[in-house]
Amino acid sequence: MKLQRRGLVLDGSGVIFAELEALGLAGWAFQMVSTIDAALKALSRDPAIIGLVAFDSPHAWPAAELDQLLARPDVEWIALLEEGLLRGERLSPEVLRNFHDFHSLPLDRARLGCTLGHAHGKAALLRSEVGQCSDLGAYGMTGSSPKMRQLYRQIDKVITVDAPVLIGGESGSGKELVARAIHRYSARAHGPFIAMNCGAISPGLIHSELFGYERGAFTGASQRKVGNVEAASGGVLFLDEIGDLPLEMQASLLRALQDRTITRVGSTERLHVDVRVIAATHVDLARAVSDGRFREDLFYRLNVVRLKVPALRERVEDLPALAQQVFEECRGKGAQARGFSSAAMNAMMAHSWPGNVRELRNRVQHALVMSDNRLLTPADLGLVEVVGSVDSTLGERRTAVERELIEASLKKCRNNVSATARQLGVSRVTLYRMIDRLKIVL
Known part of the structure; x- marks a missing residue:
């Protein structure tokens, strides 16, 4: 028996969901929810990789709550909407920015089948790239x-x-x-x-x-x-x-x-x-x-x-998916970058992240604003490019990168610990602890 592909449908009235069910698309099983909160809970319990959002007006869903839902990196979203809504000043940019594709009503079996298949294929490829088949996380x-x-x-x-x-x-x-x-x-x-x-x-x-x-x-x-x-x-x-x-x-x-x-x-x-x-x-x-x-x-x-809650350095295997999520959330309309270079990813994997996820977000956000590169580099992120012997351990590389970054920041801030801590995105207590551990002389 062929495994059914699953889709989550967010439909406040249930009218469009009923039309979708009536199509009887082979190989697909759809679950309907009527609120964004219910959609988040459903995805946390049993993640689907295809989501459909029904719009009966430009203001069908609160923008901030909808952005939270669409920010999930493990779901490809498709908008279902009346054709006239695409010409609205508010909805059109939102669809172009946040959705994989859109399908104008009335529903068409052949056209919708192609849209769903393409979205499902893309989602599956993205999941394989980060080494996860079906589980990138839970509880948001x-x-x-x-x-x-x-x-x-x-x-x-x-x-x-x-x-x-x-x-x-x-x-x-x-x-x-x-x-x-x-x-x-x-x-x-x-x-x-x-x-x-x-x-x-x-x-x-x-x-x-x-x-x-x-x-x-x-x-x-x-x-x-x-x-x-x-x-x-x-x-x-x-x-x-x-x-x-x-x-x-x-x-x-x-x-x-x-x-x-x-x-x-x-x-x-x-x-x-x-x-x-x-x-x-x-x-x-x-x-x-x-x-x-x-x-x-x-x-x-x-x-x-x-x-x-584990520190980021204690779950470094999560960093590629987490960095990509932060990248997508922080990328603005004017950002030139389309991703991370391999050197940037290596530098992030080697960094000890004393400021944890907050530091990661700060570095990525700064890089997206300031960089003119198509792929973010270690320099864009304020990290030192990882070089050296291939025989050195990951821990040794992290320590070397961490010491070099702190020493460079201290020099730039003229050994002002408070200013250095602000630049690195960590507390002063944390910085003093790192200075002591790395035996850095002030």
Whole structure:
């Protein structure tokens, strides 16, 4: 029996899907979803490599949400639309930019069959190029390395429970992406997702940001403000860099989590909240507890389920697919580049990525803006081209490239560590750690 090819159809009304089913295209099985959120969930559970989007008007789908769906590198998308919509000012550029092809209505069996076949063939070729037959990732994340597969298995379990989650991992590794995935695929998906960076708010404002305040509570409080805990009720509160939360605020947060109630500043009313807390940190909270910098009782309250996001250097086999995804997402209309040169890919594979995926995105975005080359080079990415003995190990090459890049950046910034860290896209603490490990003399 010939294996059926699968297609996902996004159709808000179901009318076009019914016409498609009536065609009875041999060798094809189609699944219909009516919302973009449902499409993302369907692709995460059982990825299809062909997607069809039905348009009954130029504004059929919210642009930002549609862009998120079309950004998936493992799916070839086809637009199904009335012929007149192609002449619209908004829809035409979108179709040309984001879709593999379009099919104007009414549906034609022969013409649509050719379009589907071509798209399926292209998608299969693209997947074979990155060494994956059917699985480039899950939960909106790219990567099929052993460590990423382990993370996906852990998320499979986490989304079925409503317990607090503590996510560890280096800066820029994608901790917020994991938190958003847990929210999107859990029972709280229809509730809000409120993110708060505990290290980016001054200590004097954190209490108000968390719990809110009443009008007149203090000078400048001209109207009531709903705090992040209250705003997240029914959904998820994501506390990034929880290790930077001041000790006095840790006690207040613990009390709110235990009692499931809060009190706004300037009020005596206790408000019930139903919120799932997902916290993230790049520091060792167990050591912070031992050092007296983090409350032990709050640590155990948050550390019910523990996830670890691997650093990019720990899953270097994911880099080709991840770099291509970032390239497609960041490429603007004026970009000259059409891909990466082999030298650029070798340089990326040899680099240790201290800034992880955030650094990768920054380097690719900068290169796309500044480069005039058809294929991006190591120089475009700010990386040193990998040269040397073929007998040297990958680890030795990475160390040599990393040392050369840091030394060159330090020289350019006149040994100003803060300026060098900004140029490299890493934190100052991370840069000091690398300087110490590589024994670089300042």
